[in-house]
Amino acid sequence: MRDFRELKVWEKAHRLTLQIYRITKNFPSDERFGLTVRELNQQVNEVKKILNSFIQKLTANG
Numbered sequence: 001m002r003d004f005r006e007l008k009v010w011e012k013a014h015r016l017t018l019q020i021y022r023i024t025k026n027f028p029s030d031e032r033f034g035l036t037v038r039e040l041n042q043q044v045n046e047v048k049k050i051l052n053s054f055i056q057k058l059t060a061n062g
Contacts, residue, residue, distance in 0.1 A: 002058070004051050004054045007054060010051070010054075013050060017040065017047070020039045020040060020043060021040075
């Protein structure tokens with residue numbers, strides 16, 4: 001596997017990120033901004049962890 005997008009965990013994290021966008025787009029703007037930014041930051045951090053782990057494993061295996 002050479003592409004992180006093939007990872008099931010990445011697919012699920014990406015799907016969750018898109019769901020957060022869909023759910024929060026109908027919130028009032030003042031609530032949407034705070035909640036969306038907070039939720040997306042958490043989600044981005046989780047995806048970063050997944051990608052970093054994938055890169056470490058990929059580089060360790062040559």
